[in-house]
Amino acid sequence: MVYFGLLTFSIIIIQAVVSYSTVKSTLQKDIREQQLLSFLEASQAELRATLEKGLEASIGLADDQLLLDWFASEESNGDLSHYALEKVDQLYSKMDYPNAFAASATTNKFYIQGHAHVNTLARSNPSDGWFFNLMDAGQKYELNYDYNASLDQTFFFYNVLMGDLENPLGVAGVGIDPGELIHQFVSRKITENAEVWMVDASGNVIISENVEQIGTPLGEIVGATTVEQLLADSRGGVLPNRALGGDNADFAVMPVGNTGFSAVMAAPVSELLVVIRPIAISSFVLSILFLGVTLVIVMWLARSITKPLSEITSHSDVFANGDLTKDMSADVLARADELGQLAQSFSRLKSQIGDMIAQASSAALTISKGNLEMTTSASRLAESATEQASSTEELSASMEEMGSNINQNADNANETVTIVQDAANEAKSGESMLMELFRPLNPLTRAWC
Secondary structure, three states: OHHHHHHHHHHHHHHHHHHHHHHHHHHHHHHHHHHHHHHHHHHHHHHHHHHHHHHHHHHHHHOOHHHHHHHHOOOOOHHHHHHHHHHHHHHHHOOOOOEEEEEEOOOOEEEEOOOEEEEEOOOOOHHHHHHHHHHHHOOOEEEEEEEEOOOOEEEEEEEEEEEOOOOEEEEEEEEEOHHHHHHHHHOOOOOOOOEEEEEOOOOEEEEEOOHHHOOOEOHHHHOHHHHHHHHHOOOOEEEEEEEEOOEEEEEEEEEOOOOOOEEEEEEEHHHHHHHHHHHHHHHHHHHHHHHHHHHHHHHHHHHHHHHHHHHHHHHHHHHHOOOOOOOOOHHHHHOOOHHHHHHHHHHHHHHHHHHHHHHHHHHHHHHHHHHHHHHHHHHHHHHHHHHHHHHHHHHHHHHHHHHHHHHHHHHHHHHHHHHHHHHHHHHHHHHHHHHHHHHHHHHHHHHHO
């Protein structure tokens, strides 16, 4: 029983360690492959909605027919001027954008909300490069982080080409508060020191918690190879164990809707393990508790099995020594399980063997009586045989005497035969002598005849 308990305890410890390692490994894989992407999805979901809404509003303004017609007339149609610029005001006043604008490609005039003409753009002015660069590139839209001198504030601007991409009439769009975007983006980081960025297709940082990184190539922050691998798959994914600021980090990337941008999150591996450790330890403790309860149940079951088995074994030993007087306890015989059935069968076996022994004893007594009667009959038969043997001996003596007489007669006959044979031999000898005597007389006899 002690060895069984030690074995079970060892199994519990081994199982708990295996469970801890398995849970830790599973959680690491889950966090890297699922949770990291889930947090990144949560981080950029609201941002994506805001950007897509801003892009939709900017495209709607750029495609507004009144504004297109007004710019096509080189802003000479006074009737169209009011209605066209009213479209800009509506985005500002009704849709709560901090800035809405339109810039003409023919006059280079820059208009904002309030029907205000605030500037005339010039290629020679570096701060106006966003307008001419987009016009020259023929790209439908771009998100630009820029300073608005008229409002003395920096915005994320959606710049959208108006009309034909090869011969655009101008650029229109809205400005979005960067503080709101950054807050939406970084509010759901997976760990405290995790970093998030939104980058364009070239890997340049568009949004970052650190505003100094905006406009900087992400490759200068995390490494060009890492950025290349992150942006290689347009569907997004996870890139584990990459160097970041003297530590290793797991990277995740996914596209931000249909904006053409990608969201990137980097979480230090050490912090991810801190997140995992309490869960793994809880799993370890729960495994110990569960297996401890299992041990108690197993010990109870083992005791409930070994105790009746021990009693059955003890009675078997007593039974083997020929003692059929002891009975099993009523508790064991009353059990409804297999052990109770075994005890009941053993008890019936003992009773049946006792009955068989009693029957065998009765039969032995009967046989003993029969043996006594057979012994008496045998004695009588022996006496008769003795008498018969005496008569047989007398007869044998008479026969021996007769045999002796017969032998004597045979000897006499043999002597007579010998005498007769000797007489015959002498007769033959006499005949031979007579033949020799008569041989000279043979010629005379023939002559006489």
